[in-house]
Amino acid sequence: MLPEPSAPREDRYEAPEVVVARLPQYVRILSRLQQEGAQVVSSQQLGEKLQVTPAQIRKDLSYFGRFGKQGRGYSVTHLLGRLKQILGLNSYWNVAVVGVGRLGRAILSYPGFSPDGFRLVAAFDENPEVVGQEVAGLEVLPMIRLNQEVRERNIAIAIVAVPTDHTQQVVDRLVECGVRAMLNYAPITPQVTESVKIRNIDPVLSLQSMTYYLTDGFEG
Amino acid sequence: MLPEPSAPREDRYEAPEVVVARLPQYVRILSRLQQEGAQVVSSQQLGEKLQVTPAQIRKDLSYFGRFGKQGRGYSVTHLLGRLKQILGLNSYWNVAVVGVGRLGRAILSYPGFSPDGFRLVAAFDENPEVVGQEVAGLEVLPMIRLNQEVRERNIAIAIVAVPTDHTQQVVDRLVECGVRAMLNYAPITPQVTESVKIRNIDPVLSLQSMTYYLTDGFEG
Numbered sequence: 001m002l003p004e005p006s007a008p009r010e011d012r013y014e015a016p017e018v019v020v021a022r023l024p025q026y027v028r029i030l031s032r033l034q035q036e037g038a039q040v041v042s043s044q045q046l047g048e049k050l051q052v053t054p055a056q057i058r059k060d061l062s063y064f065g066r067f068g069k070q071g072r073g074y075s076v077t078h079l080l081g082r083l084k085q086i087l088g089l090n091s092y093w094n095v096a097v098v099g100v101g102r103l104g105r106a107i108l109s110y111p112g113f114s115p116d117g118f119r120l121v122a123a124f125d126e127n128p129e130v131v132g133q134e135v136a137g138l139e140v141l142p143m144i145r146l147n148q149e150v151r152e153r154n155i156a157i158a159i160v161a162v163p164t165d166h167t168q169q170v171v172d173r174l175v176e177c178g179v180r181a182m183l184n185y186a187p188i189t190p191q192v193t194e195s196v197k198i199r200n201i202d203p204v205l206s207l208q209s210m211t212y213y214l215t216d217g218f219e220g
Numbered sequence: 221m222l223p224e225p226s227a228p229r230e231d232r233y234e235a236p237e238v239v240v241a242r243l244p245q246y247v248r249i250l251s252r253l254q255q256e257g258a259q260v261v262s263s264q265q266l267g268e269k270l271q272v273t274p275a276q277i278r279k280d281l282s283y284f285g286r287f288g289k290q291g292r293g294y295s296v297t298h299l300l301g302r303l304k305q306i307l308g309l310n311s312y313w314n315v316a317v318v319g320v321g322r323l324g325r326a327i328l329s330y331p332g333f334s335p336d337g338f339r340l341v342a343a344f345d346e347n348p349e350v351v352g353q354e355v356a357g358l359e360v361l362p363m364i365r366l367n368q369e370v371r372e373r374n375i376a377i378a379i380v381a382v383p384t385d386h387t388q389q390v391v392d393r394l395v396e397c398g399v400r401a402m403l404n405y406a407p408i409t410p411q412v413t414e415s416v417k418i419r420n421i422d423p424v425l426s427l428q429s430m431t432y433y434l435t436d437g438f439e440g
Contacts, residue, residue, distance in 0.1 A: 018238075024428035028407075049409075087428055088435030095427075106326040107423070112407050116424045117431070156434055157427065181430040183423055187248075187332050189269075197433050199426040203327070203403055204336045206419040207315070207377060208244035208307055210401040211337070213417050214376055215308030 015063035022060060023087055025050055030080040042073040089117045094155045096179070098170055099162035100125040100133070100140050103185055107159055108136040118157070122149045143173070150177040157181045164188055171198070235283035242280060243307055245270055250300035262293040309337045314375045316399070318390055319382035320345040320353070320360050323405055327379055328356040338377070342369045363393070370397040377401045384408055391418070 029049050033041055043054035050057070061067050061079075064086055068074035084090055095118050097104055108123055123138045124146055125131055131142045141149065149155065158179045162170050167186040174182060181197045184190055187205075192198050249269045253261055263274035270277070281287050281299075284306055288294035304310055315338050317324055328343055343358045344366055345351055351362045361369065369375065378399045382390050387406040394402060401417045404410055407425075412418050 020432050021425075021429040023432065024425040025409075027428065028425070086432065086435075088431040089428060093427075093431060093434075102326045102329055106322045109322055110423075112424055113427075116407075116428065118424070118427055157430070159423070180434055181427075183426055183430075187336075189245075197430040199430060201421060201423055201426060203330075203379070203421055204332055204338070205241075205244040205248070206403055206421060207313075207333075207338055207401075208247065208309060208336065209241040210377070210403075210417040210419060211308040211313060212240050212243065212306065214313075214400055215306075 019060050019063055022050065022052075023083055026060075027080065027083050027087065027089065030076055030083065033076050034080060038076050040073040041076055041079075043068075046074075092117055092119045093157055094119050094121045094153050095157045095159060096120075096122040096124060096146075096149065096153075096155045097159045097161065098124045098143075098146075098174065099160060099166075099185075100127075100130050100135055101161065101163075104161040105135055107161055107185075108138065120159075121153050122155065124149075146173065147177045150174075150179060155179060157183070159183045159185070160190075161185045239280050239283055242270065242272075243303055246280075247300065247303050247307065247309065250296055250303065253296050254300055258296050260293040261296055261299075263288075266294075312337055312339045313377050314339050314341045314373050315377045315379060316340075316342040316344060316366075316369065316373075316375045317379045317381065318344045318363075318366075318394070319380060319386075319405075320347075320350050320355055321381065321383075324381040325355055327381055327405075328358065340379075341373050342375065344369075366393065367397045370394075370399060375399060377403070379403045379405070380410075381405045 026046070029046065030041070043057040046057045047054040065082065067079050067082065095113070097108055097120055100108070100123050104123070104125070108120060113120060120136070120138070123135060123140045124143050125140050126143045131140050133140050156179065158174050160167060160170055160174070160182055164186040167184060167188055168190050171182060171184065171190040171192060175192060175196055180195070182192075182199075184198055184200045187202055189200060190198060246266065249266065250261070263277040266277045267274040285302065287299050287302070315333070317328055317340055320328070320343050324343070324345070328340060333340055340356070340358070343355060343360045344363055345360050346363045351360050353360050376399065378394050380387060380390055380394070380402055384406040387404060387408055388410050391402060391404065391410040391412060395412060395416050400415070402419070404418055404420045407422055409420060410418060
């Protein structure tokens, strides 16, 4: 017998991207609550931690099924389990890092990926002086090995840490090799087809979104 | 005569945080258009680049005044100038980096802050072996110098790149010293009072927001 589908596929894509982007924060908060021994959490409590309204919490979760009973809160273990399943976090994802400069090295040495479902399994660079070096236990491979490694190691995700003027080209190359999700550290928004997901880590944009609150709006 | 206020102060805070967070992307896109010699841009074009609807563009901008005329698009130079003014990007912001480990060094060496209005003017660490080192042209200072430097160098913003278990303590210390905006690289959400702004750079959350689209939702 086939397992009962957890949610009809056509429903999944109704959740707006902004809601999906919040789900990992739910997972993080619920994991901490579980570690602390909490059994139940209210939308009020979740809202405080996420800095959104309890109504927004209930609306967010309603895209993915029925959780909790009116006035009784959510079961921490059940909600956490379902959200991890929805986000595909029940197993590991193999990740490649492309670009092993200063930033790439910091990324490869960051201990935070593996406890949260991501294994950095390959590192690539086009600089012949960098290729062959060992960084954080990985041998840096030449770009020409990309296609083969992506296939053999089942790499669905790449972290791109190359200079800005190489970024689009590297992203295109990764898409050709079948990589379907990318995290880009260059300060541009690479263009990709709709079936490929990309997120940009951009500290400048984050800083600029705060200066608004530091000004009085009258200068200039 | 006093200059005419560009917008009444009470209006400024009606803009939702999610809209404010998009403004830096408008600035980046408009800057590029200006460099390319474009004079006018439509909400349609802006929408395509930002991947939101033209209606959302018009709504976003309506929080900050009247821009452009129906059917004639926006003046690139005028809109860019106003948005930079609204975001406080007409002058430099002095920024301190706290934590000079691998990540802190990558941040201090990143060339992208200065062209976009942020000057990294001080670096701090509590490790005596790191204090006194020169990194990217700055001498690393001990944490005890924080208060004095923040005041003397008019530092309103800090980038926090310290280990997770030190983050809240460092954030508290920065708030005490009068720092009003922070960019945090540890995978936690530090608690701050409402008058302080904080943004978290969290590659794991970004990765987890993409795996949703890589799964079929039936596993587990």
